[in-house]
Amino acid sequence: MQVTIHAAKTNLSKLIELARAGEEVVIAKGKTPVARIVPVTEGGFTIGLLKGELDGEAPDFFEPMPDHELDLWEGKA
Template structure:
């Protein structure tokens, strides 16, 4: 769809919804296209996405380090 600048200012919300629905919205000055309204892809974050897919035991971050690991961590070696 191509609209004039005046029409775009008047109907901006409707044009944004059209772009979100996948329609190409072009703004023209007279008959010359000068801008395009495009939707920004929205990613959906899902909590627990890998639940049931990860196998085995993970590291125990609360377990104390051994003396050797601690020495490596502190740069003593």
């Protein structure tokens, strides 16, 4: 389905529901397509996914680096 910008502003809620239902909704300026309304897919990101899977201690990023490592980062070595 292709609609003009004016029609999209007037019927945005309906167009969003159509997109969520799988309909392709294209917004056009005149006859030129300029945007598409698509549903947002739910991500499968899980916080703490690797908790308990990693061994050892993590570096403390708030501690200052030793001078020899800092020199390497700054290209002085």
